[in-house]
Amino acid sequence: MQLKAGSDLVRRQNRAVVIAALRRSATMSRTDLCAATALSPSTVSAITSDFLNEGVLAEQREFEPSGSRRGRPQIAIGLAPARAYVVSVELTHNQLSVGVSDYTGKAICELDQRFSTAACSGEDLLVRCTQLIRMALSNAGVEQPASIVMAVQGRTDAEGRDLLWSPIAAGRNVHLADYLQGEFGCPVTVANDCSMIAVALRWLEPDRYGKDCLAVLLSHGIGMGLYLNGRLFAGRSSSAAEFGHMLYKHNGALCRCGSRGCIEAYAGDYAIWRAAHGLPDDALPPVELSGLDMRTLARKARQSDGPERRAYREAAEAIGTGLASLFALTDPVPIAFVGSGTAAFDICEPYIRACISESNSGGFDAHFEHELFEFELPLIRQGATVTALLAVDEQVASGPENVSGRDVSILEVA
Amino acid sequence: MQLKAGSDLVRRQNRAVVIAALRRSATMSRTDLCAATALSPSTVSAITSDFLNEGVLAEQREFEPSGSRRGRPQIAIGLAPARAYVVSVELTHNQLSVGVSDYTGKAICELDQRFSTAACSGEDLLVRCTQLIRMALSNAGVEQPASIVMAVQGRTDAEGRDLLWSPIAAGRNVHLADYLQGEFGCPVTVANDCSMIAVALRWLEPDRYGKDCLAVLLSHGIGMGLYLNGRLFAGRSSSAAEFGHMLYKHNGALCRCGSRGCIEAYAGDYAIWRAAHGLPDDALPPVELSGLDMRTLARKARQSDGPERRAYREAAEAIGTGLASLFALTDPVPIAFVGSGTAAFDICEPYIRACISESNSGGFDAHFEHELFEFELPLIRQGATVTALLAVDEQVASGPENVSGRDVSILEVA
DNA sequence: ACTCTTTATTTCGAGTGCCGAAAAAAATAG
DNA sequence: CTATTTTTTTCGGCACTCGAAATAAAGAGT
Secondary structure (H helix, E strand, O other): OOOOOOHHHHHHHHHHHHHHHHHHOOEEOHHHHHHHHOOOHHHHHHHHHHHHHHOOEEEOOOOOOOOOOOOOOOOOEEEOHHHOOEEEEEEEOOEEEEEEEOOOOOEEEEEEEEOOHHHOOHHHHHHHHHHHHHHHHHHHOOOOOOEEEEEEOOEEEOOOOOEEEOOOOOOOOEOHHHHHHHHHOOOEEEEEHHHHHHHHHHHHOHHHHOOOEEEEEEOOOEEEEEEEOOEEOOOOOEOOOOHHHOEOOOOOOEOOOOOEOEOHHHHOHHHHHHHHOOOOOOOOOOOOOOHHHHHHHHHHHHHOOOHHHHHHHHHHHHHHHHHHHHHHHHOOOOEEEEOHHHHHHHHHHHHHHHHHHHOOHHHOOOOOOEEEEOOOHHHHHHHHHHHHHHHHHHHHHOOOOOOOOHHHHHHHHO | OOOOOOHHHHHHHHHHHHHHHHHHOOEEOHHHHHHHHOOOHHHHHHHHHHHHHHOOEEEOOOOOOOOOOOOOOOOOEEEOHHHOEEEEEEEEOOEEEEEEEEOOOOEEEEEEEEOOHHHOOHHHHHHHHHHHHHHHHHHHOOOOOOEEEEEEOOEEEOOOOOEEEOOOOOOOOEOHHHHHHHHHOOOEEEEEHHHHHHHHHHHHOHHHHOOOEEEEEEOOOEEEEEEEOOEEOOOOOEOOOOHHHOEOOOOOOEOOOOOEOEOHHHHOHHHHHHHHOOOOOOOOOOOOOOHHHHHHHHHHHHHOOOHHHHHHHHHHHHHHHHHHHHHHHHOOOOEEEEOHHHHHHHHHHHHHHHHHHHOOHHHOOOOOOEEEEOOOHHHHHHHHHHHHHHHHHHHHHOOOOOOOOHHHHHHHHO
């Protein structure tokens, strides 16, 4: 049931509204804020004044309003960069990345580290993360981060605290959030990488992806992040949304996850490679696949109707069948295909669309828009950073209660 | 973005909290309300006093508190039955039902009408609904309903206004809500029948189904209603959640919806019957199936490993594959299987469970609880009634502004 | 029968927050 | 140097919640 409300909740909500407006457009006047939030000038004045005292906002005198009109000039206000620093961590195949951003979202420092993730135990992971984050913070000159969001390829628990399982590392049930929280003394959230891609797309293109956004990652494995009706789709007890592990064929090909017949077992890079080389469908390819390997495969598939094209066709039909099933549940949604697999999307697209239009239950429009993004990392980082910033915003909106020095500032004012 | 808040919002919220508490337990004292809502006695007093004036609540003197303790006795308050009357309408295969309930949720009148829905145009449907509702209202002695919720087997638009497509009637894009709203002058919502089953189960067993609830209707067709993380799952542009039309087999059996390979084309009664009789999988059975037909089929399937058992097995694997795919997206969720098809669930269950445990992506627990409900209609009606009542609650909570007679009541008080 | 105790509910005063209107501030136009 | 225009702040009023005190309505004890 819903909870009771009080006047404190009203203030928190309106503070949040003001911050949200300023996060969207870096700099606004109080008048702009009135228009954007529908709050009265008095209220905007009160809230911004509080925020200026708390160091959340800063006046930006240098911002001369372009066309100098009559009347008192507007004072530009923006988020104060130094109010908080956030950290994004991305764990992908054989790479760990860390980014540090200020409170306005500007990147201050980005570090990458490459190593074999497959050999990585949970313990290793924790240590490597801690080290790389420390180095990045030190490079950025930041003592204390305000929020850390870690995007992982794999499944997390529903609360975003543990990495339950990952195809790229050996560790299971790694308590990432608790450990990092202990190390860095700030809130930590662990999220699925594809969810972060969806967050980024929503943030970057709200008109197209604001309400509904399906991000499908095509690479060694298959991942998905979904916003439906403006909310992140997540499972009951985990991040779930494991599109790649929807059941495509009963008793089908062997998947990395240990099950049989998953979509990924046909559409992941390793599955396409396996099929194209005529290996049995329960063989896991022993080698790491390079981008070159896959480009070669795609080229052959385009050239002639041989085993390579058959492999891509099977991959496309697995994806198409999965999307058809997904769309039976969600209706068609604008899709962003992301990752190295998009390089062969021209081969797959007709088969994918055929599958979907074949299954337009109830005779409805099976059409969907799509976009391709070759590189996933920048999107994942942007999504993680945005998520971290929004977490800080929430804390900031809820007031300066817990901030040490609050009493002091009252004394200072007096 | 979130909207600004004001003190009116606080009042609305707290009014809503009070109503919600009283809807759960029919009768409470003001002290009970303090405990249940965490509001202060002053606030509860103010809000209940308003509600008594508005005719939303009524004191119930007859309710003697069981063990007569010391001290001033509590005064029991409850929802005032006559505050509003709601109508639920259920359209299922060859049957239209209407129920009228008072504001406490007590059923006042229920009417059924049987006719061939298949032959029914949109126009016919509107007229029949109107007539049956009028008759029920007249029987119940109700002049003006406050809310109507109509549950239909089929797909509605996302706003709950139109019946886009239904397997049981010929009409398409029937503007049910607008028409009935014009006829009866109150808010009307059109919802999917299985969603209403999920609503009912959540309402009846909040411990089991409060957060997550999957209702699967097994009958002539296959339907689904899903609550995930406490929210009704719905599509981007329609009610969607068309589990029965997830793609089970590429280029598979012909479905009622016109597509091929849908789960329903293997697991609906007609599909089982078709397969058991060795008909081609693109034949639609010409006859209406009786309950007896299906019971006979199930008996034969239990007796020997013939075509009947194969048909049920295929049905079970279609359902199991669908659930496995669904659970890849949502994690396993407690399921209620509902409808006549549950009579043969003993035959299907092992195959269904086998499919699901085969596809436990990431090695997680594929276990799910389930319950069987043979009759769907009572659940659909309960769900629709609850939905209608909650809609009235929302309107009541938002205050007496628009209620005619508000000014009069002020005069009366003065 | 009367008073004491206990529990429930209402009333009152203070605090917080929003808003509209008026005032103050800070520029340009003439 | 004044009038005008626009932005921002200040002030008074209103709605709401809350804690504390007051009131109401019983049973318990003598």
